[in-house]
Amino acid sequence: MTRTPRARAVVAGSLVALLTAACGSSPSKSSPNSTTFTYWTSGWTPAQIDALDTAFDKAHPGLHAKGQYIASSDEYLPKVIAALKTDTQPTVLLTQNPSDLPEIEPSGKLIPLDGKLTTETNGLYPGIKNSLSYKGKQLGLALGGAGDIVLFYNKQDFKDAGITGPPASWTELAADAKKLSDPAKKHYGFYVPLGEAEWISWEWEALLAANGGTLLTPDGTKTAFNSPAGVKSLATWVDLIKNNSAPTTSFAQAGSFDGAPAFASHTVSLLIDGPWAVPNFQKAGIDFGVALFPKGDAGTATSIGIGVGALLKTTQAQDDAGVQFLKFLASPAEGAHLTAQSGGLPVDPSQLKQPELQTHIAGDPYYKVFSDNEASGVVRPLTPAYNAVSQALYTEISKALQDKETPADALANAARKGDSALSNQG
């Protein structure tokens, strides 16, 4: 009778002791002539991480890269902040959310890259290069494998409706969408992204740019989207829904708001989406083509998403190795490799000449459109207030799309919230 609790105590106690002993010795082994450093990523699979580590180690005798996959991009930041607070940060941080960088900069442990990677930085597309600095400091380096968004259209639907080609402008798109829609059969021309997520702001920012608008003022201290170009852009979406040319229900799934299921399930004939959606539509057996993001008043435009690498303070030897690692990632061959591996776009035009990327492009009939559109792309501005501005924007866009507010009121409200966030944190 008495054995149970006592035995339990002994078992629990010894288990803890055992585990403590087992974990007490830290695994860091460093011989004098070799430096091991870690980097965190949320973008690559374990196999890709292993391959990259091997390639880097081979090219840099004495240096050893150790990649670690960290949660999704949403849970990334709490971990990074916790690590910085406890001095357990990696040497190199690879993140899909550049706006995290100005947020962690006050830790004093983010090393600006100015002067360290000059050649690599100067080779980037200008729009991308300009998005890497905050308050005069270069906080990160863009990584190969950017993404932009273009117009997907269902070829069969277009043929059936007797339309010869994809729309080149939003005016044409509205007319085509009307023709392609059959609300009685729950088929619609275009998918306007519904719901509340960063995706909606991001897709809309491309439309805003196409109409000649910008998200923020040039100095980044105030919002600029509450402009005639902004109101016109939002009205374009609102009208598509009002005219029964777009579904009124969201097709968000598993945290993705791009509306890919609407296109894959043949509910809509037109969709704005990125290169990652291509394989899914192919698997779903859709006969589709891609075209440049439709023109607004200022021509075509697109939103570009980039991943960046940043250097964090660890030991001097590790930080030096980290610079080598960033150089390695940005080298034309490795940059092209990362680009081809992700199916995304180069951040540096020289990567396009690399054999690996050329082979990839040759096998992908859709690549050229994405790549052509990239030249007119805008990148999210680097400010810690970006998330707040985006949240204000998508919340209000959503209200306008549900006809609860006029486009003008929605943007005015979003601008007010955005400006207050910028003045608090900008």
Next chain:
Amino acid sequence: MRARSGARAQWALAYLFVAPTVLLTAVFSLVPLGMLAYRSLYHGGIFATSLRYVGLRNYRDMLAGGGGHALGVTASYTVGFVLLTMAAGLVLGLLLNSRTRGVSKLRAPFIIPLVVPAVGTALIWGNLFAPRFGLVNRLLNAMGLPDIDFLSQPGPALVTVVLFGTWQFFGQNVILYLAALKALPQDVLAAASVDGAGPWQRFAHIQWPMLRRNTILISVITTLTGLQTFTQIYVLTNGGPQGSTQTALFYVFNEGFVQFDTGRADAMGVLIFLISLVITIAQVALLGRRHG
């Protein structure tokens, strides 16, 4: 009380017994809470080295800046969650407790939702309630009813989130109610049966009054679980649409790690603790009174 005449040796034993719980709670819950409460009175980013004392300004900002709304959502969510999980727990507890042969074999299914990671179940729920291709809407269509966009309209989204939370957690209340029912003195129930009381009378006049203390106890636990709901909402709705599912705890995460307004996040964190404490004290006071 069961006070044994105050031997000091007994005190020593008592302190020894409570020491692990009290010390570990103090170190790993109250120390961080104290750090949080301290920071909630100051202005400065998460890495700021020099903090500026601002009194209760963060609390005012928080309540005005969406925090009040989030508390309202939390109240609706928690009330719905507590009522549904407790009602389901009680009904199923009664059914599983009935002397019908073989029913005890049916206990295991109810604990299964508790074991599935919320990340996984949230994805299933998102798929089931998706527009057009989601199963629920396909069933509605098959019955000739219109689609409901469950997750992009404020009302339906909150209801869906409550149902999801209920589905995931009510098994805990089944276990607790079943335990309570099994503990009721069987002779009283048997006597009532002999007197010709039907199942409803037995429940209304005997079981329910005797279950009151258990019900309060279970409500304490369930309320605290409801107030702490986070992952379900994070994955299923991300607080939307229009903040309609933004609960207090989600607000903490959103302000702290998305909007980067740590002052508001800290203030809300402290407030959640205080609210939980007040509710629990009230419930336990009720428990004490019943106990006499």
Next chain:
Amino acid sequence: MAKRITVYGMLSLAVLIVLFPLVWMLLTAVKSNGQIVNPAAPLWPVHPEWGNFADAWRQGPFARWFWNTAVFAVAATSGQLLSGLLAGYAFAMFDFPGKRLLFWLALSGLMVPFSAVIVPVAQLLGDLHWLNGYQGLIIPNIASGLGTFLFRQFFLGSPPQLGEAARIDGASELMIFIRVYAPLARPAVAALGIILFLQNWNNFLFPLIAVNTTRMEVVSQGLSVFQSQFTSQYNLIMAAASITIIPLLAVAVAAQRHIVEGITLGALD
């Protein structure tokens, strides 16, 4: 007979509601992505893609995640049961100065919203050099407000005469606990153990900050990683989610006996 049919009918309906989302998950795991989003497709998998399970398994170190989770959940649950049993007993049976305050202190752990204290907790673990180890995962989770609370209720409801009798026989307080009351609590240990184990198994946020390496990650974290890496491959995500619950189904079935026995043997009140 009518009563039996009613009871079985209602229970079956409840079981159906409870299990349906999981069955749906399994079905979705073997569908093609095209079929998942097609509103006109049949509800069952047309061409079951059994390979999705193998694909999902290959994409992540599931075995490692299971091991870490099991170590974490078993150790934390044992610790919680033991500390809760001791503290609950003391709060119910002894009178000592500061009892009320200490009881609320023990309970307060339940009320601190964890996502609000992520950063302070991480700092604390860092100061202790406990990040990335089992001790950092387990020790902070050993105190259980829930365990303390429920065990206190249990002992308040247990018969005082047993202790009195032992005391007359000259038994010490420690012996009375070990010989008389602790064995009585066995059913409560079983019922509570199940609840605590499940909570620990699903704890997501704590391991998220306490652990930084794939080697040390737990299942719920691994699944989240999986979700973010394969957003467009919904069937693979569902296959991964299915893999994570299979061992738990086994645990649930095994625990079934304990739910039955534990609960029929005694009271939780």
